[in-house]
Amino acid sequence: MIIESLLSPLLSCRDPTMMSSHPFLMLIFNVLLASFMLLLTIKHVKQSLRAKRFPPGPWRLPLVGNLHQLMNPIHRSLLHLAKQHGPIMFLQLGSIPTIIISSADMLKEIFRKHDIVFSGRPVLYSASKFSYNCSDIVFMPYGEIWREMRKIAMTELLSAKRVQSFQAVREEEVCLMLDSVARSSGSINLSDLSMVLSNNVICRVALGRKYDGRFAGENIGLSELLREAQELLGGFCIADFFPWMGWLCKFNGLEARVEKIFTELDKLYDKVIQEHLDPRRPKTQHEDFVDVLLRLQKDPSREVALSNDSIKGALTDMFIAGTDTSSATLVWTMTELIRNPHAMRRVQEEVRSVCEGKKRVQEKDLPQLVYLKSVLKESLRVHPPAPLLAPRETMEDCKIGDYEIPARTRVYINALAISMDHKSWENPSEFRPERFLDSSIDFSGQHYELIPFGVGRRGCPGMNFGVVLIEIALANLLHSYEWELPHGVSREDLDMQEAFGVTMHKKAPLWLVASPVPYCGAGH
Numbered sequence: 001m002i003i004e005s006l007l008s009p010l011l012s013c014r015d016p017t018m019m020s021s022h023p024f025l026m027l028i029f030n031v032l033l034a035s036f037m038l039l040l041t042i043k044h045v046k047q048s049l050r051a052k053r054f055p056p057g058p059w060r061l062p063l064v065g066n067l068h069q070l071m072n073p074i075h076r077s078l079l080h081l082a083k084q085h086g087p088i089m090f091l092q093l094g095s096i097p098t099i100i101i102s103s104a105d106m107l108k109e110i111f112r113k114h115d116i117v118f119s120g121r122p123v124l125y126s127a128s129k130f131s132y133n134c135s136d137i138v139f140m141p142y143g144e145i146w147r148e149m150r151k152i153a154m155t156e157l158l159s160a161k162r163v164q165s166f167q168a169v170r171e172e173e174v175c176l177m178l179d180s181v182a183r184s185s186g187s188i189n190l191s192d193l194s195m196v197l198s199n200n201v202i203c204r205v206a207l208g209r210k211y212d213g214r215f216a217g218e219n220i221g222l223s224e225l226l227r228e229a230q231e232l233l234g235g236f237c238i239a240d241f242f243p244w245m246g247w248l249c250k251f252n253g254l255e256a257r258v259e260k261i262f263t264e265l266d267k268l269y270d271k272v273i274q275e276h277l278d279p280r281r282p283k284t285q286h287e288d289f290v291d292v293l294l295r296l297q298k299d300p301s302r303e304v305a306l307s308n309d310s311i312k313g314a315l316t317d318m319f320i321a322g323t324d325t326s327s328a329t330l331v332w333t334m335t336e337l338i339r340n341p342h343a344m345r346r347v348q349e350e351v352r353s354v355c356e357g358k359k360r361v362q363e364k365d366l367p368q369l370v371y372l373k374s375v376l377k378e379s380l381r382v383h384p385p386a387p388l389l390a391p392r393e394t395m396e397d398c399k400i401g402d403y404e405i406p407a408r409t410r411v412y413i414n415a416l417a418i419s420m421d422h423k424s425w426e427n428p429s430e431f432r433p434e435r436f437l438d439s440s441i442d443f444s445g446q447h448y449e450l451i452p453f454g455v456g457r458r459g460c461p462g463m464n465f466g467v468v469l470i471e472i473a474l475a476n477l478l479h480s481y482e483w484e485l486p487h488g489v490s491r492e493d494l495d496m497q498e499a500f501g502v503t504m505h506k507k508a509p510l511w512l513v514a515s516p517v518p519y520c521g522a523g524h
């Protein structure tokens, strides 16, 4: 499949007659390309041999290296390979030397000693465009400016106080979601519903209001733009594995697609910024992210000036990193509860007894929902929404045990493989929230066996934001409704396939039937 993608730019030449009517041209082109590839392969094999001791890994082919062994979903094929080659494995992905980390012990060894060395990010084709040339937080190289951006994220945008200040937005949007459930007759597409919820919440929190329909007479709405951007970020791009072949992106249509989506998003951000700078804009109760970023931009006491590109890049981060991950988690959690009636019964009993007599669960009730929190941890363990986290790159040479890892090696941390490790988890593929009831393990990044939000200094700064949104949505869905599979679908029939992309969604949408639980109280 990946080989097909590599060749697709050549195969999909817009004018098929052009090459075939010039066989001589075609021959020269092929000979040149083959010689170039051979030279590169020889150079890379020599480099590999020169390296003293790389971690073990599967045998590689010339040119493509191990790319042909990556089947979709990639985290599953890496898990399979790690079973044969161990918790630290070397793969040559095209011309990119790559290591894969697949166990909690190995992760601990690396991050206890070399956190900074492993805190770089590679420059990837679509990501660098959407991040305004890596001026954002997710893709910015490690260094002083990233530290400043990260500080802004931690203390200004996603701090506990700021997350708390958006409580009303979350509760309103959850109510709107429950209203849509109430209005629907028959089966409900929970995948769509949860995507709308997380998009709306992030939109209001980041931009100050919803931009759900078309804007400024354009042909494409924000959610469509984000969906396209996610697809481009998660898709295979030849330039990410053969940087010298980046020019092919011009011919296979990728460059044009990225450019189109980027330009539309950029226009939207310009419009939002203009709206925020307009002195006639009505005062709001709480600052949204754009308010905060514009205020910080004007602050002369800041050591590193905040560029417009960094503001726009940070906004894209919030959408790309925050919406899909939260909505995928809500869908996987409901899917697992439907498959596990014992867990469903127990969590509903808990929510309904803690919130007895209330119409809705409120955020102040969440600390008492101990089993629901275990359900969420278990769901994030079995279905980490970013199973390979976000790619890293080593910033200098380092030694891991006897192995030598050169600078600029790409690093994938397989959170799914770590969750499925028998050394850390009993019956790891079983969905059993009870395993967390008497355990101090959580997902804050301190416990290497559970890392859905990543690890080390580049771990997710939006964890609290994401968790509270998922918990309040889940608690209310479970409090107000009984959930069943549509008529004729059995638990065993549920499609558990994972979609391929930057976030691990459930491939087939989750359709469920909801019956309201009679409300017999006077509270709200």
Ligand code: HEM
Pocket: 137, 138, 139, 150, 153, 158, 317, 318, 319, 321, 322, 323, 325, 326, 329, 385, 386, 389, 390, 391, 452, 453, 454, 455, 456, 457, 458, 459, 460, 461, 462, 463, 465, 466, 467
């Ligand atoms: C269930 C929800 C979420 C999950 C599972 C999740 C997961 C992740 C993961 C795995 C990473 C990469 C960490 C690493 O490299 O070690 C990450 C990074 C990041 N996330 Fe999240 N995330 C979630 C929600 C959010 C939200 C709601 C926001 C913001 C509104 C957010 C903002 C970010 C940012 C800015 C980074 C980049 C950090 C850096 O490179 O310094 N995330 N997230």
